[in-house]
Amino acid sequence: MKPRVIIGTIAIVIFTSLLMWNFGNSIGSYVGFEDAERYENRVHVIGKWVKDKPHGFDNQRMTFNFHMEDEFGQVRRVSYNKSKPNNFEDAESLVVIGTMRNGVLYSDDMLVKCPSKYNDASNLEMTSAN
């Protein structure tokens, strides 16, 4: 074996293990609110906006507050430190990223699973009702 090949192989092995180790650390896991309460770390929670609970922008704390129901049926308040994101009302699901404290999910990042308009017949029902 040529020394170049050996050195190269070792370098690749070390590099790959480091990369994958770091990769493993940098990804999180989608959880429900109950699991999120047990973690201290940042979590991703998928859920739906509960429309009939109070929501709105808090002008004092500059947070957008709303209630979300996760995939397991748990409802918690979410406090998002920006204004209401685009497409919020229309979203079929939300991914809220943040930390859970005292039953409130404090979020600084939110993905709005955009109008997957594919099966959305609400507008059609609205127009045909008129």
Next chain:
Amino acid sequence: MIGIIGSYAVIAAFLASLGAFTLYFLAAQREDPKLEKIAHILFGLKGALIFLASGLLVYLLLTNQFQYFYVYNYTSSDLSIVYLWAAFYSGQEGSFMLWIICGYLVGMGLIKWTGNTYRAPVMFFMTMTQVFLLSMILGVTLFGVHIGASPFRLTAQEFAHLPVFLSNPAYVPVEGSGLNDLLRSPWIIIHPPIIFLGFAMMAIPFSFALASLWKRKYHEWIHPALPWTLGANLCLLVAIFLGSYWAYETLSFGGYWAWDPVENASLVPWILGMAGVHTMLIQKRSKIAHKASIVFAILAYVTIVYQTFLTRSGVLGDSSVHSFVDLGLYNQLLLFIIAVSVSGLFLYLRRMKELPTQNTETPLFSREFFMFSGAMTLLIISLIIIIGTSAPLIGRLFVANPTPPQPQFYNDWTLPFALAIGIFTVLTQYMWWNKYKDTESLAGALLTPTLSASFITVAIVIVANITTILYMVYIFVAIFSIIGNGIIMFRHIRKNPKMIGGSVTHIGFAVLLIGFLGAAFDTPMLDTNTVNYNAAVERGEVMDDDGFPVHQKLEVMKLDINQPRRINNEYKVTFTEADITHDNRPGEQRYRLEFEHLKSGKTFNVNPVIYPMIANSSAGNMSWTVDPEVKMGLFRDIYVYVSNASMVERENSRVENQTSFQAVADALMNGYEQSLNPEINDLVRLKPGATQNLGQYSITFDRFINMAEEDLPENAIVGVKANLEIKNAQTKHTEKVSPLYSIIYKDGSNSVHSPISELETFDFDIMFETIDTATDEAHFRLLGIEESIEDEWIIVAIEKKPLVSIVWLGTFLLMFGFSIAIVRRWEDQRKRAKQSRHYGDE
């Protein structure tokens, strides 16, 4: 009817491409020019058919034929013709069509310009990609298997379960569900076509590489493939730039790059195409690296298909901001990626033994070595990005429901390699254009760039007050790369300006590196109050209503109209104007913020926009979208958006009872005068039935009530009451009041008697002052309302983003360099083709 023709056109196009696919195979196998000619005709026919189908779809879109699902789903009757056209590729089905059209166009170019040796096999592989793409929009069911989603399917089929269609299958929706408001931007006209042109062109090096393996001609293919690969790369680069700029400047994604899967989908093929271009250049010059050129050409296209699979199959689901509808194409997309990878792998393994290999080892310090290392580093970077993007799949090795990695992962792992590339570019460029006896003479030549880069780096470190060693190294490498490549460029300009493509591109890359560093210094600009609040949050002193400590710091602040605030001790900012302009959409609002630089006294204005997304809103819940305004500067951008405002809240309360799209749009259009906060005047003039707004209050004058004689006050000869309703739009409190206006005859003269009515709910009083008989208006005086009207306010985010302009500058240099290189390689290739025709040795 049109839909049926369209569907059949798509099916016929699919069959034609299948025919061409088969004939190209036979033509390549038997080297039969007659078969090849028929295949060309079929390929052309396929093009005509797909143009016909696209034309019909565009016609349906332009004429608002909502009985077709694609038309219903992506348009509405209020869209202008430009967006109706853009709706053609706003959905998955249409974007596949656009991709096919691009593939057809570059295919025609290949037929025209490719020499006899490679033409048939190259077209075979090009047609293969077309067959797969066409299968995505077939929309036929064969033996119980549904293949593709037709763009011509009917709304009635799609919503067959809805009562409307159950009772009346012939029902045609009167209105479409509209184009996503975020897509209503001029950028949508240009961004998608360029990206699909890039995707289609990247199939060309792939096809050439496989053709070279098939026909055992491992060297000559790079000459025709080089300009095409460069062209594909230029297209992807322009598309990536347009997408980034769109995201940054109008979509408020917060920055120009977010490592989103869809962004990565065009970045990875670009990087691999880049690596391919470099190994092809090595191969061209030194007749080595045949294997690497072939592998990169294959990988660049395989990653395009792989990332298409990731973004369109629904695998990524929750991890992308881009909405992709899952059309159930998972299996077909999987088949596509298997087909392109397996055909590449199969041919490569078959020919591996006879592929040219090097007899001698490349010396460690040679241009080939450095250039090859650079290409390999590009490969490593793309592998890292692929791993990150594939988190939903391979992350399962670590956790159950993997999320995408933090952006930090991408930054940490790609930037060091990007720096290495910066150094490789200089070493390679020096050795490519000069002969050095030994490493010592090379080191001597590199002394100038090294010394001047060190000097400039020290100057920057001192001026910009940079303390992190990592950043110092980073800056040094980037500057070294700019100067090293710059020296080479100036030499070329004096001798042969056509040769500068490479060095300009490399300078562009190094300039980009500098620009990227700016993102590490993005800072929100906040006023003193907000800064103090954040400090208190950090100390744990701020409690919420339930007595728990608050952890979230503020990144936005509230500005009241005409009240200047100091932000970051750098600017004085004043919110001076709010206006409903209806510029691009009904209800669009524009704000004005005046900035004054504290030190220099220089001023500038920023006019961020916020608009209601009617198409995306449901009744009673208006969605608003911000359109940031960027004040560009050479060294820093000031990025401003208004996220909420008193005027937005008033508009919301005005339209909350409207239930239909049209009613909301009408209300937004017509409330213009009332919605602006007028100069506060406590006199309100109203005709019966009219409403006027004063700040957050709305005053509605219902009607006059003539008073019966017995109800009149003493001595009154005439009296009338006014039924008024006063509403606070924010608190929703209302109060009804009926102030009196009467004329009293006493001591031989008339006088007006209008007593002040005190309001119970609100802090002001009301008086019925007079009736203007000329205009039939009643005049009411709202005593003390000035104190209760709230000022106009906005919630605004202001961010300082350093060096964004430098990123754009680097991108433009890359584009310029690519263009020069394409011209040079193309001329080169034409000359070569002429010569070989001359000697008759094709």
